[in-house]
Amino acid sequence: MDNISIQMLFIILGILILISAYFSGSETGMMSLNRYKLRHLEKEKHKGAKRVSKLLKRPDRLIGLILIGNNLVNIAASAIATIIALRLSRELGISDDLAVLTATIILTLVVLIFAEVTPKTLAALYPEKIAFPSSIFLMMLLKVLLPFVMAVNWITNGILMLLGISSEQREQHSLSSEELRSVVNESSALLHAQDHSMLMSILDLEKVTVDDIMIPRSELIGIDVNDDWKKIQKQLTQANHTRVLLYRDNIDDVVGYIHARDALKLLSKNQFTKATLLRAVRELYYIPEGTPLNIQLLKFQHAKERLGLVVDEYGDIQGLVTLEDILEEIVGDFTTTQTPTPSDAVTLQPDGSYLVDGSASIRDVNKEMSWKLPTDGPKTLNGLIIEHLEDIPQNNLSVRIAGYPVEIVEASENRIETVRVMPEFFVSEDEEEK
Known part of the structure; x- marks a missing residue:
């Protein structure tokens, strides 16, 4: 090392930091990829997607390879920085301990900014642009370091087995109905409104x-x-x-x-x-x-x-x-039906209130009017009010249900015929409690 100039040592240190940034970015890019989009690209014969899919089939090997490379580079960079600090300490006439401490702090900041945060943020934002090209070098490096990687994996898998964890127990990349519903909602801007509504309706079938x-x-x-x-x-x-x-x-x-x-x-x-x-x-x-x-x-x-x-x-x-x-x-409705539709059952009044038929389905009214009347009990507005009051009420009685002021306009001996709902005075249950 004494024969290498300090300028060359700085160049080597810079190269090591760049390599460290490559490994850090590759790791984040690989793990940030959308697995479903990756499968689609793989079916479309995308070469980069094929390489990445092959690497991700054994994530323990991929992570082992990246961490081996990253740690070797970072340790080498630390050693080079220490040599540079010792040489500069002699030229500047400062103590070796102070020079090494200063070099450690500076190197930590440089690695943190340029080899960790920046490349990982970039890879998280553009995972495909980082992961696909990076997979070429990683595939070649894996072939060279495979014995070393396998040895490291064998040791780590042994430690996991002692903890009762098998390396075969990997998380399956499948979505629950709620997660799939979130995906469809987030994709609403990319879908036609009717297509989005149909997809959500299909997902809601299990709840109805x-x-x-x-x-x-x-x-x-x-x-x-x-x-x-x-x-x-x-x-x-x-x-x-x-x-x-x-x-x-x-x-x-x-x-x-x-x-x-x-x-x-x-x-x-x-x-x-x-x-x-x-x-x-x-x-x-x-x-x-x-x-x-x-x-x-x-x-x-x-x-x-x-x-x-x-x-x-x-x-x-x-x-x-x-x-x-x-x-x-x-x-949505496409056949003729004898039962009234929500539009027929709900009539807007000049004062902004709505007259609603007591036999109207709560689900249909909620869907039509974007209301949030409870649907986990009775199916009709008549049943909901009777359950709430535990009696068949007389005319001109007002109640508040789920925050909605409801006035009984007309009632017969055995059912509520018509009610008035005033959504403009809606108060959430949380606000009502306050």
Whole structure:
């Protein structure tokens, strides 16, 4: 070292700091890559993505390689800085201890700024631009230092085993539904509004049950097969649906359902009688209440069914759900329905309040109006208010539910017909507690 000039030592020190910056940046760049985008690029035959994927298959080797290189370079830089400090101490006439201490402080700041923070910040901001080119040199270096890297990994893996940790136990890069929902939300600027809404609706299917979207029992429309034949014919011709429920005397004694196509076939053959109608009845499919929509969608697919009756634990009919109802949860309304839509159920008043039908679905009203009425209990606004008051209230009674002032405008003996909601006076529950 005595034969090397101090200028050359500074040049060597600068080169070592640059190499240290390379290793630091490479490490951050490799670990900051979006794994899903990396897989996509790998499928697109991107050479850099292929190299990086190969390196990341064994992260213990990659990290070992980078840390071996980085530590060797930093130790060498420290040694060079010490030699430079000792030489300068003789020329300047200061003590060796003071010179070494000063060199240590200066080198620490230089390494921290130029070999750690700056390259790692740059790599975190542009991981692909750093990782892909860097992988070329790392692949070559790994081949050269593989025995040394494997030896270091063998020792570290042994220490991990003593701690009860296996090197095979790696985190799987899979997303939970909540994480996937966050990804979709963050990508909303890149997606069409309708596409974003559909994706979010698909992810929300597991949170919504058949009880939330079913046509309730009180609104079920069917045909009593014990009625006069002319009346049955009239009801069939005026039906708004291609599938019509058939029952005896009351909806609890459901016979099945008839498809309009089957009725037309019988009519075309002049065989359209009550007897042939009953023979053409199709069996009903039953759905347990509380079934999540994502599961029911698969069940409809496997059973080749398009509608089903929702029943409770006692087998009593609660409502009806169709495949179209589930699809509308994803893509929005696209079929004709007998039940009022939120726009029909909600009417804006001149004073800024809204008149809402008591039978309106809370979920639909929340979605339409961007309100936050609770949906973890009753399904309708009528049920929500009755549960809150534990009684069927009289007219002109006002309550506050989830921060929303609600006035009962009209009520009958057994249900609330119309309410007035004043969202402009909404107060959050946290603010109300304060």
